[in-house]
Amino acid sequence: MKKELPLVVVFLTSLIVVVAYFLNIPSVITTSNTLVGWGVLVSAFALGLAAVNLVRVHLTKIRKQAKGWQFSILLLAAMFTVIFAGLTQGTSSQLYKYVFVTPRSALGASIYSLIGFYVASASYRAFVAKNIDATILLISAIIVLIGKTPYATAVWNGFPGFVDWIMNVPNMAAQRGIIIGVAVGAAALSLRIMVGLERSSLGADS
Amino acid sequence: MAHKLQSIDRRIIYLILVVVLALPFIFPIRLPIEVSKPTQDAYKTIDQLKDGDVVVMCLVYTPNTSAEAHPMSEALLTHILSKKGVKIIMATFTETGPIFSRQLWDKFGKNLKYGEDFVDLGFAPGGETAVSGFANDIHKVFPVDVRGTPVGQLPLMQKVKSAKDITLLVGSETGNPGTPEFIRQIQGQHKTPIVAGWSGQYVPVYTPYYNAGQVKGFLNGLRGAAEYEILLGKPGEGIGGLGSVTAAMTMVAILIVIANVTYQIDKKGKAQAKEANQA
Numbered sequence: 001m002k003k004e005l006p007l008v009v010v011f012l013t014s015l016i017v018v019v020a021y022f023l024n025i026p027s028v029i030t031t032s033n034t035l036v037g038w039g040v041l042v043s044a045f046a047l048g049l050a051a052v053n054l055v056r057v058h059l060t061k062i063r064k065q066a067k068g069w070q071f072s073i074l075l076l077a078a079m080f081t082v083i084f085a086g087l088t089q090g091t092s093s094q095l096y097k098y099v100f101v102t103p104r105s106a107l108g109a110s111i112y113s114l115i116g117f118y119v120a121s122a123s124y125r126a127f128v129a130k131n132i133d134a135t136i137l138l139i140s141a142i143i144v145l146i147g148k149t150p151y152a153t154a155v156w157n158g159f160p161g162f163v164d165w166i167m168n169v170p171n172m173a174a175q176r177g178i179i180i181g182v183a184v185g186a187a188a189l190s191l192r193i194m195v196g197l198e199r200s201s202l203g204a205d206s
Numbered sequence: 207m208a209h210k211l212q213s214i215d216r217r218i219i220y221l222i223l224v225v226v227l228a229l230p231f232i233f234p235i236r237l238p239i240e241v242s243k244p245t246q247d248a249y250k251t252i253d254q255l256k257d258g259d260v261v262v263m264c265l266v267y268t269p270n271t272s273a274e275a276h277p278m279s280e281a282l283l284t285h286i287l288s289k290k291g292v293k294i295i296m297a298t299f300t301e302t303g304p305i306f307s308r309q310l311w312d313k314f315g316k317n318l319k320y321g322e323d324f325v326d327l328g329f330a331p332g333g334e335t336a337v338s339g340f341a342n343d344i345h346k347v348f349p350v351d352v353r354g355t356p357v358g359q360l361p362l363m364q365k366v367k368s369a370k371d372i373t374l375l376v377g378s379e380t381g382n383p384g385t386p387e388f389i390r391q392i393q394g395q396h397k398t399p400i401v402a403g404w405s406g407q408y409v410p411v412y413t414p415y416y417n418a419g420q421v422k423g424f425l426n427g428l429r430g431a432a433e434y435e436i437l438l439g440k441p442g443e444g445i446g447g448l449g450s451v452t453a454a455m456t457m458v459a460i461l462i463v464i465a466n467v468t469y470q471i472d473k474k475g476k477a478q479a480k481e482a483n484q485a
Contacts, residue, residue, distance in 0.1 A: 021395070029342070036339040037346045043332035047301075091352070092308065101269070101305060108269035116454065120223045121216040124461040128469045138462065145459045148429065149452045150237035160240070167413060176414050 007196040014194045054079070078103075140166055209475075211468045219461070226457045230449030237448060244416055245433040248401045248423025249285065251374065257291030259373035260366055264388070265296070265303040265310075271380035271405060276306060277431035277443035278403030279378040283310055285438055286376070287318075293362050295372075297327040297348065299336050299383045304328045304352055321360040328352035333383045338391040341369040369396040380405035385412050389420050403430060 013035050019025070020032030058072035078099075085096040129135040146152055147163030192198035255261065263283065267275035286292055296307040307326050311318075318324050327348040330336040339347040344367060345357050357363040365371060369392045377388060377400065385402050392398050399422050404412055406427035415421045425434055428451050431444025 033339065033343045033346060036335055036342070039335040040330055040332040040339055040347055043335065047331055091304070097305075097308075101309075105269035105272065109273055112270035113273075116227075117220050117223055120454075120458055120461060121219045123458050124214070124219055124465045125216075127462050127465065129466050138466065142459050142462060145455050148426075149455055150239050150429075150448065151452070153240065154238070167410060168417065171410050172414055172417060175411055179414060 003199070003202055006202055007199075011194055011196065014190070018194075051079075140170075209468075209472050211464065212472055223454065223457060226453045227450050230453050231446075234446075235449045237452060239432055239436050239445070239448070241433045241436055242426065242430075244424045244426065245430050245437070246423070247416075248282075248425060249434065249437045251399060251401050251422040252282065252285050252289070252376075255286065255289045255292045255374065258293070259289075259291075260293045260295065260362075260371060261286050261374045261376055262295045262297055262372050263307075263376045264378070265298050265306045266300045266377060266379040266381055266384050267306065267405075268300065268302045268381070269305075272306060273447070274405050274427050275378050275380045275403065276309075277428060277447065278425045278434070279306065279310060280313070280442055281425070281431050281434035281438060281444060282376055282378065282401070282403060283314055284440060284442075285434070287314055288438075293322075293366075294324040295327060295362070295366065296325070296352075297340065297344075298329050299331075299333065300381065301329050301331070307352075321355075322362055325357070325360055325362050326352040327357065334387045334391065337383050337387045341392045341395060343368055369398050372396075372398050374398070375400045376402070378403040379408070384408070385415055385421060389415055393420055403427075 016028060017032045017035060020029045055076065058076055060066075061072045062069050062076075081099050082096070085093065085099050089095045127138060127141070129138050143159070144163055144166055146155065147159040152159035152163075189198060193201065263279070263286070265275075265279055283294075286294060296303075296310075298304060298307060304326070311324070311326065315324060320326075327344075328351060330340065330347045332339070332347075336347055345363070348357055350356055351360065351363075369375075372392075375388060375392060375398050377384060379385060379402060385400065385404070385408075388400055393400050400420065401423050402412070402421055403425040404427065406429070409424070409426050412421070412424070416424055425431055428444055428447050431442070432448040433444075435442045435444045
Protein backbone atom coordinates (compact mmCIF):
# COMPACT_ATOMS: atom_id res chain seq x y z
CA MET A 1 0.00 0.00 0.00
CA LYS A 2 2.92 2.31 0.77
CA LYS A 3 3.99 2.12 -2.86
CA GLU A 4 0.65 1.47 -4.57
CA LEU A 5 -1.21 4.47 -3.13
CA PRO A 6 1.30 7.11 -4.38
CA LEU A 7 1.29 5.39 -7.78
CA VAL A 8 -2.50 5.57 -7.99
CA VAL A 9 -2.44 9.25 -6.93
CA VAL A 10 0.24 10.02 -9.56
CA PHE A 11 -1.70 8.18 -12.27
CA LEU A 12 -5.05 9.85 -11.53
CA THR A 13 -3.71 13.40 -11.10
CA SER A 14 -1.51 13.26 -14.21
CA LEU A 15 -4.36 11.76 -16.23
CA ILE A 16 -6.72 14.60 -15.24
CA VAL A 17 -4.11 17.28 -16.06
CA VAL A 18 -3.24 15.69 -19.43
CA VAL A 19 -6.90 15.26 -20.41
CA ALA A 20 -7.64 18.87 -19.40
CA TYR A 21 -4.79 20.07 -21.63
CA PHE A 22 -6.05 18.31 -24.74
CA LEU A 23 -9.84 18.15 -24.31
CA ASN A 24 -12.31 20.88 -23.53
CA ILE A 25 -14.32 19.19 -20.75
CA PRO A 26 -15.30 21.87 -18.17
CA SER A 27 -15.48 19.53 -15.15
CA VAL A 28 -12.05 18.02 -15.93
CA ILE A 29 -10.55 21.48 -16.52
CA THR A 30 -11.89 22.72 -13.17
CA THR A 31 -10.47 19.66 -11.38
CA SER A 32 -7.16 20.09 -13.21
CA ASN A 33 -6.95 23.77 -12.17
CA THR A 34 -7.56 22.77 -8.56
CA LEU A 35 -4.81 20.13 -8.75
CA VAL A 36 -2.39 22.60 -10.33
CA GLY A 37 -3.25 25.06 -7.52
CA TRP A 38 -2.35 22.33 -5.02
CA GLY A 39 0.91 21.83 -6.89
CA VAL A 40 1.79 25.50 -6.28
CA LEU A 41 0.92 25.07 -2.58
CA VAL A 42 3.12 21.99 -2.34
CA SER A 43 5.97 23.95 -3.96
CA ALA A 44 5.50 26.76 -1.43
CA PHE A 45 5.57 24.18 1.37
CA ALA A 46 8.74 22.69 -0.14
CA LEU A 47 10.40 26.14 0.06
CA GLY A 48 9.63 26.26 3.81
CA LEU A 49 10.84 22.69 4.23
CA ALA A 50 14.06 23.56 2.40
CA ALA A 51 14.64 26.47 4.77
CA VAL A 52 14.13 24.21 7.81
CA ASN A 53 16.48 21.63 6.31
CA LEU A 54 19.08 24.30 5.61
CA VAL A 55 19.00 25.43 9.24
CA ARG A 56 19.25 21.82 10.46
CA VAL A 57 22.24 20.98 8.24
CA HIS A 58 24.18 24.12 9.12
CA LEU A 59 23.42 23.92 12.85
CA THR A 60 24.85 20.37 12.81
CA LYS A 61 27.90 21.65 10.95
CA ILE A 62 28.43 24.43 13.49
CA ARG A 63 27.95 22.05 16.46
CA LYS A 64 30.48 19.59 15.05
CA GLN A 65 32.79 22.41 13.96
CA ALA A 66 33.10 20.74 10.56
CA LYS A 67 35.25 22.26 7.83
CA GLY A 68 34.03 25.78 6.97
CA TRP A 69 31.64 25.98 9.97
CA GLN A 70 32.31 29.70 10.23
CA PHE A 71 30.60 30.17 6.85
CA SER A 72 27.57 28.35 8.21
CA ILE A 73 27.27 30.96 10.95
CA LEU A 74 27.42 33.67 8.32
CA LEU A 75 24.78 31.92 6.21
CA LEU A 76 22.35 31.49 9.10
CA ALA A 77 22.92 35.07 10.30
CA ALA A 78 22.18 36.42 6.80
CA MET A 79 19.16 34.17 6.43
CA PHE A 80 17.59 35.18 9.76
CA THR A 81 18.35 38.86 9.18
CA VAL A 82 16.40 38.76 5.90
CA ILE A 83 13.54 36.78 7.50
CA PHE A 84 13.46 39.19 10.47
CA ALA A 85 13.48 42.24 8.19
CA GLY A 86 10.72 40.78 6.00
CA LEU A 87 8.49 39.69 8.87
CA THR A 88 8.82 42.75 11.10
CA GLN A 89 9.23 45.60 8.60
CA GLY A 90 7.59 44.14 5.48
CA THR A 91 9.16 43.42 2.12
CA SER A 92 8.66 47.03 0.99
CA SER A 93 10.69 48.46 3.88
CA GLN A 94 14.05 50.16 3.51
CA LEU A 95 15.65 47.63 5.88
CA TYR A 96 14.50 44.66 3.76
CA LYS A 97 15.61 46.37 0.58
CA TYR A 98 18.98 47.12 2.13
CA VAL A 99 19.71 43.65 3.53
CA PHE A 100 18.48 41.88 0.43
CA VAL A 101 19.36 44.14 -2.46
CA THR A 102 22.56 45.86 -1.38
CA PRO A 103 24.80 42.97 -0.28
CA ARG A 104 22.99 40.29 -2.33
CA SER A 105 23.10 42.20 -5.63
CA ALA A 106 26.73 43.19 -5.26
CA LEU A 107 27.90 39.74 -4.14
CA GLY A 108 25.77 37.88 -6.69
CA ALA A 109 26.92 40.04 -9.57
CA SER A 110 30.55 39.70 -8.41
CA ILE A 111 30.39 35.92 -8.25
CA TYR A 112 28.62 35.73 -11.61
CA SER A 113 31.05 38.09 -13.30
CA LEU A 114 33.96 35.86 -12.26
CA ILE A 115 32.76 33.49 -15.00
CA GLY A 116 33.88 36.13 -17.49
CA PHE A 117 37.45 35.85 -16.22
CA TYR A 118 37.39 32.06 -16.44
CA VAL A 119 35.95 32.25 -19.96
CA ALA A 120 38.70 34.65 -21.04
CA SER A 121 41.41 32.43 -19.56
CA ALA A 122 39.86 29.17 -20.79
CA SER A 123 39.32 30.51 -24.32
CA TYR A 124 43.05 31.29 -24.45
CA ARG A 125 44.15 27.91 -23.15
CA ALA A 126 41.59 25.42 -24.40
CA PHE A 127 40.05 26.86 -27.56
CA VAL A 128 42.74 25.57 -29.93
CA ALA A 129 42.29 24.13 -33.44
CA LYS A 130 43.67 20.65 -32.75
CA ASN A 131 41.45 18.84 -35.28
CA ILE A 132 38.92 19.60 -38.02
CA ASP A 133 35.89 19.65 -35.66
CA ALA A 134 37.60 22.06 -33.26
CA THR A 135 38.66 24.24 -36.22
CA ILE A 136 35.07 24.54 -37.53
CA LEU A 137 33.81 25.36 -34.02
CA LEU A 138 36.58 27.88 -33.55
CA ILE A 139 36.01 29.71 -36.83
CA SER A 140 32.24 29.84 -36.22
CA ALA A 141 32.78 31.17 -32.69
CA ILE A 142 35.11 33.95 -33.84
CA ILE A 143 32.74 34.94 -36.66
CA VAL A 144 29.77 35.08 -34.27
CA LEU A 145 31.80 36.89 -31.59
CA ILE A 146 33.03 39.58 -33.98
CA GLY A 147 29.78 39.61 -35.97
CA LYS A 148 27.75 40.43 -32.87
CA THR A 149 29.82 43.49 -32.02
CA PRO A 150 28.54 46.91 -33.15
CA TYR A 151 31.65 47.53 -35.30
CA ALA A 152 31.28 44.26 -37.29
CA THR A 153 30.06 45.97 -40.47
CA ALA A 154 33.04 48.32 -40.33
CA VAL A 155 35.36 45.28 -40.40
CA TRP A 156 33.44 43.47 -43.15
CA ASN A 157 30.02 44.25 -44.60
CA GLY A 158 29.09 40.58 -44.86
CA PHE A 159 29.57 39.83 -41.15
CA PRO A 160 25.93 40.28 -39.99
CA GLY A 161 24.58 38.17 -42.88
CA PHE A 162 27.12 35.43 -42.22
CA VAL A 163 26.32 35.46 -38.48
CA ASP A 164 22.61 35.24 -39.28
CA TRP A 165 23.29 32.24 -41.52
CA ILE A 166 25.28 30.46 -38.78
CA MET A 167 22.55 31.18 -36.22
CA ASN A 168 19.59 30.43 -38.47
CA VAL A 169 20.82 27.37 -40.35
CA PRO A 170 23.39 25.13 -38.57
CA ASN A 171 22.57 26.42 -35.08
CA MET A 172 18.83 26.28 -35.72
CA ALA A 173 19.03 22.72 -37.05
CA ALA A 174 20.97 21.57 -33.99
CA GLN A 175 18.75 23.41 -31.52
CA ARG A 176 15.54 22.13 -33.12
CA GLY A 177 16.93 18.60 -32.93
CA ILE A 178 17.74 19.08 -29.26
CA ILE A 179 14.33 20.66 -28.48
CA ILE A 180 12.43 17.86 -30.24
CA GLY A 181 14.65 15.19 -28.68
CA VAL A 182 14.18 16.62 -25.17
CA ALA A 183 10.41 16.91 -25.71
CA VAL A 184 10.10 13.30 -26.86
CA GLY A 185 12.29 12.16 -23.96
CA ALA A 186 10.23 14.19 -21.46
CA ALA A 187 6.98 12.75 -22.86
CA ALA A 188 8.35 9.20 -22.62
CA LEU A 189 9.61 9.74 -19.07
CA SER A 190 6.31 11.34 -18.03
CA LEU A 191 4.41 8.38 -19.44
CA ARG A 192 6.69 5.97 -17.55
CA ILE A 193 6.11 7.90 -14.29
CA MET A 194 2.37 8.04 -14.99
CA VAL A 195 1.97 4.29 -15.42
CA GLY A 196 4.36 3.48 -12.58
CA LEU A 197 7.28 2.11 -14.60
CA GLU A 198 9.61 4.86 -13.36
CA ARG A 199 9.60 4.72 -9.55
CA SER A 200 12.75 6.60 -8.52
CA SER A 201 10.60 9.36 -7.01
CA LEU A 202 9.23 6.86 -4.49
CA GLY A 203 12.67 6.23 -2.97
CA ALA A 204 15.93 4.44 -3.69
CA ASP A 205 14.62 0.93 -2.90
CA SER A 206 11.57 1.21 -5.17
CA MET B 207 58.45 33.09 -27.67
CA ALA B 208 55.41 31.14 -28.93
CA HIS B 209 55.80 28.65 -26.08
CA LYS B 210 56.07 31.49 -23.55
CA LEU B 211 52.93 33.11 -24.89
CA GLN B 212 51.10 29.80 -24.67
CA SER B 213 51.88 29.39 -21.00
CA ILE B 214 51.13 32.98 -20.04
CA ASP B 215 50.09 33.46 -16.40
CA ARG B 216 46.29 33.58 -16.21
CA ARG B 217 46.51 36.52 -13.79
CA ILE B 218 47.88 38.62 -16.66
CA ILE B 219 44.78 37.70 -18.72
CA TYR B 220 42.57 38.66 -15.74
CA LEU B 221 44.37 41.99 -15.41
CA ILE B 222 44.00 42.78 -19.13
CA LEU B 223 40.29 41.90 -18.90
CA VAL B 224 39.78 44.23 -15.92
CA VAL B 225 41.40 47.07 -17.86
CA VAL B 226 39.43 46.27 -21.02
CA LEU B 227 36.14 46.18 -19.07
CA ALA B 228 36.85 49.36 -17.11
CA LEU B 229 38.13 51.59 -19.91
CA PRO B 230 34.78 52.07 -21.74
CA PHE B 231 33.20 53.20 -18.46
CA ILE B 232 35.98 55.76 -17.89
CA PHE B 233 36.21 56.85 -21.53
CA PRO B 234 32.79 56.13 -23.11
CA ILE B 235 32.94 55.14 -26.74
CA ARG B 236 30.23 55.86 -29.29
CA LEU B 237 29.42 52.63 -31.10
CA PRO B 238 27.45 52.39 -34.34
CA ILE B 239 24.54 50.24 -33.14
CA GLU B 240 22.50 48.59 -35.86
CA VAL B 241 19.04 47.47 -34.71
CA SER B 242 18.50 43.77 -35.42
CA LYS B 243 15.27 42.33 -36.82
CA PRO B 244 14.17 40.52 -33.61
CA THR B 245 14.48 43.81 -31.69
CA GLN B 246 12.52 45.64 -34.39
CA ASP B 247 9.82 42.95 -34.23
CA ALA B 248 9.62 43.25 -30.44
CA TYR B 249 9.29 47.02 -30.78
CA LYS B 250 6.58 46.72 -33.46
CA THR B 251 4.57 44.26 -31.36
CA ILE B 252 4.60 46.53 -28.30
CA ASP B 253 3.97 49.59 -30.45
CA GLN B 254 0.68 48.07 -31.67
CA LEU B 255 -0.77 47.95 -28.12
CA LYS B 256 -4.00 49.91 -27.74
CA ASP B 257 -5.93 51.59 -24.96
CA GLY B 258 -7.28 48.95 -22.58
CA ASP B 259 -4.84 46.20 -23.59
CA VAL B 260 -3.38 44.16 -20.75
CA VAL B 261 0.31 43.28 -20.66
CA VAL B 262 1.76 40.76 -18.22
CA MET B 263 5.44 41.25 -17.51
CA CYS B 264 7.43 38.38 -16.01
CA LEU B 265 10.84 39.11 -14.54
CA VAL B 266 12.76 35.85 -14.39
CA TYR B 267 16.20 36.79 -13.13
CA THR B 268 18.30 37.06 -10.02
CA PRO B 269 20.71 39.74 -8.75
CA ASN B 270 23.51 37.68 -10.34
CA THR B 271 22.20 38.24 -13.85
CA SER B 272 20.36 41.52 -13.36
CA ALA B 273 23.16 43.54 -14.99
CA GLU B 274 22.14 41.98 -18.31
CA ALA B 275 18.41 41.54 -17.75
CA HIS B 276 17.33 44.69 -15.91
CA PRO B 277 18.26 47.10 -18.74
CA MET B 278 16.03 44.98 -21.02
CA SER B 279 13.16 45.20 -18.52
CA GLU B 280 13.58 48.97 -18.23
CA ALA B 281 13.63 49.47 -22.01
CA LEU B 282 10.56 47.26 -22.56
CA LEU B 283 8.60 48.83 -19.68
CA THR B 284 9.47 52.35 -20.86
CA HIS B 285 7.90 51.52 -24.21
CA ILE B 286 4.82 49.83 -22.72
CA LEU B 287 4.22 52.80 -20.40
CA SER B 288 4.44 55.19 -23.35
CA LYS B 289 1.32 53.50 -24.80
CA LYS B 290 -1.68 55.34 -23.39
CA GLY B 291 -4.20 53.27 -21.45
CA VAL B 292 -2.25 50.00 -21.51
CA LYS B 293 -2.56 48.10 -18.23
CA ILE B 294 0.40 46.21 -16.75
CA ILE B 295 0.49 43.22 -14.45
CA MET B 296 3.78 42.07 -12.95
CA ALA B 297 3.99 38.40 -12.10
CA THR B 298 7.10 36.44 -11.40
CA PHE B 299 8.00 32.79 -10.96
CA THR B 300 11.48 33.47 -9.56
CA GLU B 301 11.77 34.34 -5.87
CA THR B 302 13.94 37.40 -6.55
CA GLY B 303 11.60 38.77 -9.23
CA PRO B 304 9.50 40.97 -6.88
CA ILE B 305 12.63 42.89 -5.84
CA PHE B 306 13.20 43.94 -9.44
CA SER B 307 9.55 44.68 -10.17
CA ARG B 308 9.56 46.99 -7.14
CA GLN B 309 12.68 48.72 -8.46
CA LEU B 310 10.88 49.27 -11.76
CA TRP B 311 7.75 50.68 -10.11
CA ASP B 312 9.83 52.95 -7.88
CA LYS B 313 11.42 54.36 -11.02
CA PHE B 314 8.56 54.37 -13.52
CA GLY B 315 5.28 53.99 -11.64
CA LYS B 316 4.97 57.33 -9.87
CA ASN B 317 2.18 58.64 -12.10
CA LEU B 318 0.29 55.34 -12.26
CA LYS B 319 -2.65 54.30 -10.12
CA TYR B 320 -2.08 51.00 -8.36
CA GLY B 321 -4.84 48.47 -8.90
CA GLU B 322 -6.16 50.25 -11.99
CA ASP B 323 -3.14 50.98 -14.21
CA PHE B 324 -0.82 48.38 -12.81
CA VAL B 325 -0.73 45.48 -10.39
CA ASP B 326 2.23 43.66 -8.89
CA LEU B 327 1.26 40.05 -8.15
CA GLY B 328 4.63 39.06 -6.68
CA PHE B 329 6.09 35.57 -6.76
CA ALA B 330 4.47 32.16 -7.16
CA PRO B 331 6.58 29.04 -6.52
CA GLY B 332 6.22 25.84 -8.51
CA GLY B 333 7.98 26.61 -11.80
CA GLU B 334 6.06 25.34 -14.82
CA THR B 335 3.18 24.13 -12.63
CA ALA B 336 2.67 27.70 -11.46
CA VAL B 337 2.86 28.98 -15.06
CA SER B 338 0.23 26.42 -16.02
CA GLY B 339 -2.01 27.48 -13.14
CA PHE B 340 -1.48 31.13 -14.04
CA ALA B 341 -2.56 30.46 -17.62
CA ASN B 342 -5.84 28.93 -16.54
CA ASP B 343 -6.72 30.76 -13.34
CA ILE B 344 -4.56 33.72 -12.26
CA HIS B 345 -6.56 34.31 -9.07
CA LYS B 346 -5.90 30.77 -7.87
CA VAL B 347 -2.12 31.00 -8.27
CA PHE B 348 -1.91 34.59 -7.01
CA PRO B 349 -4.74 34.90 -4.45
CA VAL B 350 -3.14 38.09 -3.03
CA ASP B 351 -0.85 40.66 -4.62
CA VAL B 352 2.61 41.66 -3.39
CA ARG B 353 0.99 44.06 -0.85
CA GLY B 354 -1.25 41.35 0.58
CA THR B 355 -4.44 42.68 -1.02
CA PRO B 356 -6.81 39.96 -2.31
CA VAL B 357 -6.51 40.18 -6.10
CA GLY B 358 -10.30 40.00 -6.48
CA GLN B 359 -10.51 43.44 -4.85
CA LEU B 360 -8.25 45.09 -7.44
CA PRO B 361 -10.27 46.68 -10.29
CA LEU B 362 -7.78 45.61 -12.95
CA MET B 363 -7.72 42.01 -11.76
CA GLN B 364 -11.52 41.80 -11.78
CA LYS B 365 -11.27 41.92 -15.58
CA VAL B 366 -8.25 39.64 -15.85
CA LYS B 367 -8.90 36.06 -14.80
CA SER B 368 -6.76 33.93 -17.10
CA ALA B 369 -4.27 34.11 -19.99
CA LYS B 370 -7.26 34.59 -22.34
CA ASP B 371 -7.63 38.11 -20.91
CA ILE B 372 -3.99 39.01 -21.59
CA THR B 373 -3.06 40.90 -24.77
CA LEU B 374 0.69 40.37 -24.56
CA LEU B 375 3.15 38.50 -22.36
CA VAL B 376 6.55 40.14 -21.93
CA GLY B 377 9.31 38.08 -20.36
CA SER B 378 12.69 39.34 -19.24
CA GLU B 379 14.60 36.17 -18.58
CA THR B 380 17.89 34.65 -17.63
CA GLY B 381 16.54 31.34 -16.35
CA ASN B 382 13.56 29.09 -15.76
CA PRO B 383 10.60 29.12 -15.99
CA GLY B 384 10.99 31.20 -19.11
CA THR B 385 10.07 31.21 -22.77
CA PRO B 386 9.74 27.40 -23.29
CA GLU B 387 7.38 27.13 -20.31
CA PHE B 388 5.43 30.24 -21.39
CA ILE B 389 5.04 28.76 -24.88
CA ARG B 390 3.93 25.36 -23.58
CA GLN B 391 1.46 26.66 -21.01
CA ILE B 392 0.35 30.09 -22.24
CA GLN B 393 1.07 30.73 -25.92
CA GLY B 394 0.34 27.18 -27.06
CA GLN B 395 -2.99 26.97 -25.25
CA HIS B 396 -4.31 30.51 -25.31
CA LYS B 397 -2.46 31.97 -28.34
CA THR B 398 -1.18 34.84 -26.18
CA PRO B 399 1.64 36.60 -28.10
CA ILE B 400 5.03 36.70 -26.41
CA VAL B 401 7.85 39.24 -26.56
CA ALA B 402 10.98 38.39 -24.61
CA GLY B 403 14.30 39.70 -23.44
CA TRP B 404 16.80 36.87 -23.23
CA SER B 405 20.20 36.66 -21.68
CA GLY B 406 22.82 36.29 -24.45
CA GLN B 407 23.53 32.66 -23.54
CA TYR B 408 19.88 31.68 -24.20
CA VAL B 409 19.60 33.35 -27.62
CA PRO B 410 20.98 30.42 -29.69
CA VAL B 411 18.79 28.02 -27.68
CA TYR B 412 15.54 29.99 -27.86
CA THR B 413 15.85 31.43 -31.40
CA PRO B 414 13.87 28.50 -32.94
CA TYR B 415 10.79 29.75 -31.04
CA TYR B 416 11.17 33.16 -32.71
CA ASN B 417 11.69 31.66 -36.17
CA ALA B 418 8.61 29.47 -35.64
CA GLY B 419 6.57 32.60 -34.88
CA GLN B 420 5.85 31.54 -31.29
CA VAL B 421 7.79 34.54 -30.00
CA LYS B 422 6.98 37.79 -31.80
CA GLY B 423 10.32 39.45 -31.11
CA PHE B 424 13.20 39.33 -28.66
CA LEU B 425 16.01 41.35 -27.18
CA ASN B 426 19.47 39.80 -27.18
CA GLY B 427 20.84 40.67 -23.73
CA LEU B 428 22.56 43.98 -23.16
CA ARG B 429 23.01 44.44 -26.91
CA GLY B 430 19.24 44.04 -27.38
CA ALA B 431 18.57 46.56 -24.60
CA ALA B 432 20.91 49.04 -26.31
CA GLU B 433 19.13 48.50 -29.65
CA TYR B 434 15.76 49.05 -27.98
CA GLU B 435 16.99 52.24 -26.33
CA ILE B 436 18.04 53.47 -29.80
CA LEU B 437 14.50 52.78 -31.09
CA LEU B 438 13.02 54.57 -28.08
CA GLY B 439 15.46 57.45 -28.47
CA LYS B 440 16.26 57.20 -24.76
CA PRO B 441 19.83 56.07 -24.00
CA GLY B 442 20.01 54.03 -20.81
CA GLU B 443 21.97 51.27 -19.11
CA GLY B 444 22.03 49.13 -22.27
CA ILE B 445 23.99 51.62 -24.33
CA GLY B 446 26.09 52.48 -21.26
CA GLY B 447 27.25 48.89 -20.76
CA LEU B 448 27.57 47.88 -24.39
CA GLY B 449 31.04 49.42 -24.79
CA SER B 450 32.37 47.22 -22.03
CA VAL B 451 30.73 44.06 -23.39
CA THR B 452 32.01 44.80 -26.91
CA ALA B 453 35.54 45.37 -25.62
CA ALA B 454 35.44 42.08 -23.68
CA MET B 455 34.11 40.14 -26.71
CA THR B 456 36.84 41.61 -28.90
CA MET B 457 39.46 40.72 -26.33
CA VAL B 458 38.26 37.10 -26.16
CA ALA B 459 38.34 36.88 -29.98
CA ILE B 460 41.89 38.30 -30.06
CA LEU B 461 42.99 35.89 -27.32
CA ILE B 462 41.62 32.94 -29.28
CA VAL B 463 43.50 34.07 -32.41
CA ILE B 464 46.78 34.58 -30.48
CA ALA B 465 46.38 31.20 -28.75
CA ASN B 466 45.92 29.42 -32.09
CA VAL B 467 48.75 31.21 -33.89
CA THR B 468 51.17 30.45 -31.04
CA TYR B 469 49.92 26.86 -30.89
CA GLN B 470 50.60 26.33 -34.61
CA ILE B 471 54.07 27.98 -34.37
CA ASP B 472 54.93 25.89 -31.31
CA LYS B 473 53.66 22.71 -32.99
CA LYS B 474 55.73 23.44 -36.11
CA GLY B 475 58.82 24.18 -33.99
CA LYS B 476 58.45 20.92 -32.09
CA ALA B 477 58.04 18.95 -35.35
CA GLN B 478 61.15 20.55 -36.80
CA ALA B 479 63.13 19.82 -33.63
CA LYS B 480 61.99 16.18 -33.74
CA GLU B 481 63.07 15.87 -37.40
CA ALA B 482 66.45 17.40 -36.59
CA ASN B 483 66.96 14.93 -33.72
CA GLN B 484 66.10 11.98 -35.94
CA ALA B 485 68.51 13.22 -38.62
